[in-house]
Amino acid sequence: MSSVNLMAREVAAKIVFYGPGLSGKTTSLRKIYETVRPAHRGEMMSIATEGDRTLFFDFLPVKVERVGDCSVRLALYTVPGQVFYNATRKLVLQGADGVVFVADSQPEAMDANRESLANLEENLFEHGIRLDRFPLVMQWNKRDLDGVLPVEVLRQELNPRGVPELETSAANGRGVLDTLKAITRLVIKDLRAKRIVPPPRPAAGAQPAGLEAQLTQHLQHRQQPGTPPQAAAQAAGPVPRVAPVVAVVPPPRVEPAPIPTPQPGPKLLGAASALAPGDMFDHARAAEAAFMTGDYSTCVTACSDAIRRALAFAGEGSLGQQAFLLRVDGADLLRLQGLSTQQHLRVDDAAFSLYVMMQVFVRLNAVGLPSAE
Structure with missing residues (x-):
């Protein structure tokens, strides 16, 4: 954690x-x-x-x-x-x-x-x-x-x-x-x-080493407002010599064949339905289908229903207690509940509901719920 x-x-x-x-x-x-x-x-x-x-x-x-x-x-x-x-x-x-x-x-x-x-x-x-x-x-x-x-x-x-x-x-x-x-x-x-705790910051006045030092020096030598280009070039040091570039005539351009765009259909499995436990599979499929057709209200409703059913696997208690045990962000759940009461929803609202639903599915999978009968 x-x-x-x-x-x-x-x-x-x-x-x-x-x-x-x-x-x-x-x-x-x-x-x-x-x-x-x-x-x-x-x-x-x-x-x-x-x-x-x-x-x-x-x-x-x-x-x-x-x-x-x-x-x-x-x-x-x-x-x-x-x-x-x-x-x-x-x-x-x-x-x-x-x-x-x-x-x-x-x-x-x-x-x-x-x-x-x-x-x-x-x-x-x-x-x-x-x-x-x-x-x-x-x-x-x-x-x-x-x-x-x-x-x-x-x-x-x-x-x-x-x-x-x-x-x-x-x-x-x-x-x-x-x-x-x-x-x-x-x-x-x-x-x-495990290198999770970051190392202490360098003390004031300490010179960074390696690539960080090179970047710092480069930023210090960048042209300041009002500095003539010649002065900036002198501060940055001599310009390395570059070999001349030989022009190459490109071959004739061949237009690639158009790649067909996959169409949604019953054989396509979306990310949400792929993560969904068996009991929530139909709800996840319904939410994905509604999203693809632009029916964002139905998408949010299906996601909310699936999330309530999924959180119930954490045991009896309020929605907040179930979410806490599964380490689901309570702020996301509150926002999703607010979307469920709105009439006019946008594509970003539906995408957010899919995101929350998939997060709940991931948490269930991580703790092994629902357990196999």
């Missing part, structure tokens, strides 16, 4: 708090939210059951200190701890740049810890990621309780790789921020290794 805004010099990364139910994932995020300065945090969203367990996700964008001359923005998530919400775990884990595994230090929770860690490794592998090559921090939580397991036992059972580990008590916030700092350092190190 990591992205870089080169203009703002900002790096965005996604960190997921993973672990068994009631291990302290949501409590950890709440303590981070309470500790971080209001100017450096966004709104925390949580959907919980009656037992105060995270059902879908917690989301907390936190802006942390600068790395080089780039600021870092973290999007913090938690996953539901219950095993039967594994599909939601996979969706939240999609695009993660690092994971904090929150382990319950109580002896009776060891089996749940092992099961959750194995589930993390399995879900990452389905996303094409190996856990042993992924930024991971172990958070030994509930260290303030009596009768907890020694850290050596937890390390032997859950941390054979020897990744960074910290003892925490999420209930009072002890060690939680240190855990966030540890996973942030690992994520930034990994992004630098």
